Amino acid sequence: MNDINNCRRLSVEKAGGIGPSAEPVDECAELSGNQTTLNRSIDCAGVALHSGKKVSLSLKPAGPNMGIIFRRSDLPGLPEIRANWKNVVDTRMCTTLGNSKGVTISTVEHLMAALSGCHVDNAIVEVSGSEVPVMDGSAQPFVFLIECAGVKQLDASRRVIEVLRPVKVESEGRVAELLPSNSFSVGFQIEFDDCAISRQELFITLVNGTFKKEIARARTFGFVNDVEALRASGLALGGSLENAVVVDGDKVLNDGGLRYEDEFVRHKVLDAVGDLYLSGAPIRGHYRGVRAGHHMTNELLKALFAESASWRFIGHAGEEVSSSRGHMIGTTESFNPMAATA
Template identity: 50%
Template sequence: MVHLDTSRQTTLAREVELTGTGVHSGAPVTITIVPADADTGIRFRRIDGTAGPAVPAVWQSVAATELCTMLAGSDGRTIGTIEHLMAAFRGLGIDNALVEIDGPELPIMDGSAADFVEELEIAGLYPLATRRRMLRVLKPVRVESKGAVAELLPHDMPRFEIEIDFAGTLIGKQAMAFNLTPGVFRKELARARTFGFLHEVEALWAMGYARGSSLDNAVAIDGDRILNPEGTRWADEFVRHKALDAVGDLALAGHAILGLYRSSKGGHRLNYEMVKALFADSANYEIVPAPAVAAPELPAQVRELAV
C-alpha cells in the first residue's frame, strides 16, 4: 500500500467546483477550488463583477465572527462562512489552494463539511516537493470571554478537547476529545451539521439574515424537539459541529498546530481570539518542519496520486 508522506505540502490534483446556496443571502453561489503552488497557503477570491484580490485565509484577514467566520480583502469586499471548507482543508491535510467564489459567502451545502470532503477526495491530493511546516505551541495561552474559556497547550499532536453547555435545553452539556487526523476528521466530524434554536432563526429572518437556512442545512431545535424528521446524525452532533468549527477557525493560524486546543462554551469569536492571542507573543510558538509520518487512512483516490 502506498502512503502519502505527511512531511510534504499538498494541493489538489485537479479543480473542484461546487454549487449551493448562501445561508444568509439565500442566493445561489458557486465556488471553484483551484490547485496552488507550495507556500501559497489557502486563499479566497471574489470573482463576481470585477475579480478581487486573493485574500489569505489567515487570522489577520478576519473581518467578523458574529454569525460566521468572515474574511475581507483589500478592496473591502467580504467572503463569509468559510469555516466548514477551512475545516475540510485542515482535516484532510490540504495546504495550498485558491478558492474562487461568485458571491459574498460560501455555499452552506448540508450545513456540514461532508460535501466539501467528498469532492476534495474525488479530486485527490497532490504531494508537492516542499516540506510542510507546523506551528508548535511552546507555552500555555488562554483567553476568556463572557463565561467562555479557551486555551492552547503544548502537545505532541494536533489535539482538540471541546465542551459545550446549553443548560436548560435538550442539548445540555456535551464534550468530545480527539487527535486530529484525516481519518478522525472524515469519520467523526465532517458530517456534523450546524444547529440553532427556532426562536433565534426567526429573529435572524426578521433582521434579513439566514434567508437560506432550512432543515436541509441545519439542525433546528424548538423547545424539547428536534424539528428535522431524520433527527440527529449522532446523539452528540452538536458538540461535533462545534469541534468542526474549531478546526476550521484554528486553520487561520496558517499552519497545522502542534498543540492541544481546549475550549468550553466557545464559538467563532473565541476561536479567533485564541489564534490572535497565540500570535500576540512570538515566545508562544515556533514554526517547525513537519515530521515524516505515513498516513495509512487515505482513501483510494488519494493513495493513487501519491505514487
C-alpha cells in the first residue's frame, strides 16, 4: 500500500490546517543523545530512475545498533545489504551497495540523505527491486514518509564520528575533504559549461532542521545532450521532467522552473549528505566538495577510516566512547563503521 496520500491527509490534520498551505508536523527535529528508529512502518511506490521499473519501498523500525539495512523483498530469502561505505560496489550515476553474495541495491543516496537529515539511526528498508524509487528526484518524499511514520528514541546512546584531523582526496580537479568542526556542515562548489548552472557555491551548517528547509527539496539534474547516450546504455530509463531538472544550455526545461535559485549545488550537497551517512553514524565535521561526486565521497570515507588517528567515536555531549580504531564498547559489531557484514 502507498502511504503517501494517507500521510498527507493525516499531516494536515495534525498541523491544524486544511488545504495545500498546511505543513506536516516536523518529526525530524534533533532529539537527545539516544539512538532513534521509526515509530511505525510506512510504504510508498515509485519508478526506478535507471531501470524505469515500478518499485515498492517500505521503511520499518529496527532495534538499537542495527544501523540502516536494505532488504530485497523481491528475492528469495529476503537478502540484506548493510548501508556501509565498505559495501559500495558502483558509483557511476548513483551509489550502489552490494553484499558478499552479489545482491545489489542502487540509487540509495537520496533516501540515505533523508534518514541522516531526520536523525534516524536504525531502520530496515525493504525494496521490491534493485533500485530505490526516485520519487520526485529529491529527498523530500522520503522526509515526508519519515515524518508520517514518526521517529522514536531507543534505549541506547547515539555515537557520533568526530573528525580529528583533515582528510582529503583529489583527482583531476575534483576534491573531497573532511575537516574538524564543532558541528556537521557542508561546503560545495560546482561548475558546468551550461549557462543555466555555470558556477555555484554553497556553505551550510546542517542543524535545527536546516536539511529539511534548505536541502531536501533539491532535485537531481541532467542534460538534454546526455539523454540519448544514457538510455542507449540502459540508464535513466525512468527519468523525466517529473523527477529531474533537465538543462538545455541556458534553459531549464521544467515548466515550474527551479525550487531554489541554486538548486543544482543544493542537490550536490544532498548527495554528499546521503553518501556520508554510509559511514554508519552521524559525522561531526565539515565536508568540502569541489566538483565531487559519489565516487570521491566514498574514497574520502575510505581515507578517513584508513587512519585511526583521523577519527573517533564520541557521545552526544562530546565525550569519547570507544577507541578510534572502531572497536566498539558495549555495542554490536554491526554498528561499527569498519564492519560491512550483510
